[in-house]
Amino acid sequence: MAVIVQKYGGTSVGSLARIEAVADNIVETRRKGHQVVVVLSAMAGETNRLLSLATSIDKQPATRELDMLLASAEQVSISLLTIALIKRGFSAISLLAHQIGIHTDNSFGRARIKSVSSKRLLQALEQEQVVVVAGFQGQDDDQNVTTLGRGGSDTSAIAVAVALSAAECQIFTDVDGIYSADPRIEPLAHKIENIAFNEMLVMASLGAKVLQNRAVEYAMRHNMPIRVLSSFEPGQGTKVMNEDVLVAETKNLNPVTNIAHQKLEALVEIEGVEDHHTIASMFTLLGEAGIEIDMITCTLLNCCKYNVKFSVSRDNISQIDDILQKMTQKNGIRAIQYNDKVVKLSAVGIGMKSHSGIAGQFFTALTEENIKILLISTSEINISVLVDESFLTQGVLCLHRALCKTSDISH
Numbered sequence: 001m002a003v004i005v006q007k008y009g010g011t012s013v014g015s016l017a018r019i020e021a022v023a024d025n026i027v028e029t030r031r032k033g034h035q036v037v038v039v040l041s042a043m044a045g046e047t048n049r050l051l052s053l054a055t056s057i058d059k060q061p062a063t064r065e066l067d068m069l070l071a072s073a074e075q076v077s078i079s080l081l082t083i084a085l086i087k088r089g090f091s092a093i094s095l096l097a098h099q100i101g102i103h104t105d106n107s108f109g110r111a112r113i114k115s116v117s118s119k120r121l122l123q124a125l126e127q128e129q130v131v132v133v134a135g136f137q138g139q140d141d142d143q144n145v146t147t148l149g150r151g152g153s154d155t156s157a158i159a160v161a162v163a164l165s166a167a168e169c170q171i172f173t174d175v176d177g178i179y180s181a182d183p184r185i186e187p188l189a190h191k192i193e194n195i196a197f198n199e200m201l202v203m204a205s206l207g208a209k210v211l212q213n214r215a216v217e218y219a220m221r222h223n224m225p226i227r228v229l230s231s232f233e234p235g236q237g238t239k240v241m242n243e244d245v246l247v248a249e250t251k252n253l254n255p256v257t258n259i260a261h262q263k264l265e266a267l268v269e270i271e272g273v274e275d276h277h278t279i280a281s282m283f284t285l286l287g288e289a290g291i292e293i294d295m296i297t298c299t300l301l302n303c304c305k306y307n308v309k310f311s312v313s314r315d316n317i318s319q320i321d322d323i324l325q326k327m328t329q330k331n332g333i334r335a336i337q338y339n340d341k342v343v344k345l346s347a348v349g350i351g352m353k354s355h356s357g358i359a360g361q362f363f364t365a366l367t368e369e370n371i372k373i374l375l376i377s378t379s380e381i382n383i384s385v386l387v388d389e390s391f392l393t394q395g396v397l398c399l400h401r402a403l404c405k406t407s408d409i410s411h
């Protein structure tokens with residue numbers, strides 16, 4: 001009998017009616033003969049509600065106490081679901097992280113899971129119980145309650161699935177899978193059947209918010225397949241899996257799996273940077289301020305001066321300006337320009353490793369639409385460009401139609 005771990009997100013347990021529907025779904029899985037461990041997130045909006053209570057008392061609440069507070073939301077959802085399962089005549093038990101032994105480090109608010117004990121979980125499964133686990137929380141070495149960062153119940157679910165050597169970890173959410181582009185922009189976007197862990201990681205860094213990044217990293221490290229499914233409609237969803245297995249199982253690997261886009265980007269251009277030492281200290285200072293730099297280009301002008309361009313998230317601009325203005329006074333930077341009306345468009349696919357000519361098709365598609373490119377970055381499995389935000393829809397459409405051909409989708 002296979003153990004299946006199912007995780008339900010906030011919208012899936014957002015109301016009592018939704019909790020009852022989730023209970024029915026679990027009953028069905030149980031009736032198929034599977035043992036089920038359920039990991040839950042808080043009811044939709046609850047974590048934010050608690051967060052705003054704390055920040056109304058103190059803008060920067062004590063982190064240990066904030067974790068104590070936020071972790072309580074999952075206690076509500078797991079007990080309500082368990083009540084619903086017991087009402088349906090099933091033996092079920094809800095358990096908090098410390099009752100199972102989900103051990104984390106002590107970085108409150110973004111704790112990392114160190115280990116998960118399978119003992120209590122296996123005991124309950126042996127007694128034919130459905131186990132309902134509180135996601136998002138853990139316990140550090142000093143018995144403090146910790147939380148795993150927003151969206152962290154995805155990681156809890158993967159960690160529990162790994163501890164139980166489950167066949168796969170099913171993540172039920174409000175979308176029915178991962179799409180080849182945002183269906184709200186591209187009506188021809190199709191659902192992807194199988195996607196590799198590293199594609200999913202790149203897509204998350206490009207703005208796709210379906211799974212917590214750490215959850216995908218954890219699953220990749222332990223080779224635990226994830227299935228993203230809708231808790232509202234039946235279907236096979238999208239399986240996120242090991243790249244080698246995917247390549248071996250796929251006959252015609254499509255070079256590009258997905259066209260991702262990220263709004264709210266900004267471009268910073270700095271002219272006349274004195275020398276490479278200045279570049280190094282500039283990025284060091286920005287890094288120390290916690291600013292994440294995305295794409296970077298650097299052009300050497302005559303007599304050793306550089307023009308540097310980089311992209312960041314738009315809400316970092318004023319902080320960056322403070323840092324750069326201080327540097328300007330010392331380092332003779334000639335001009336700094338900010339463009340906060342840009343978006344990033346990307347083509348992602350492990351198939352790019354083995355196909356040539358993708359860059360040609362990518363840039364031809366944009367050129368045919370007269371879309372001016374402001375910055376480029378590439379990796380083994382993606383090509384990204386920064387463009388004016390007015391080109392968002394046109395850009396996604398032309399790239400998707402040129403590179404993600406529905407006729408030869410095989411993954």
Ligand code: ASP
Nearest residue numbers: 041047136150151152153
């Ligand atoms: N309840 C937590 C949050 O809102 C964890 C989760 O939803 O995964 O971030």
Ligand code: MG
Nearest residue numbers: 009151210212
């Ligand atoms: Mg989530």
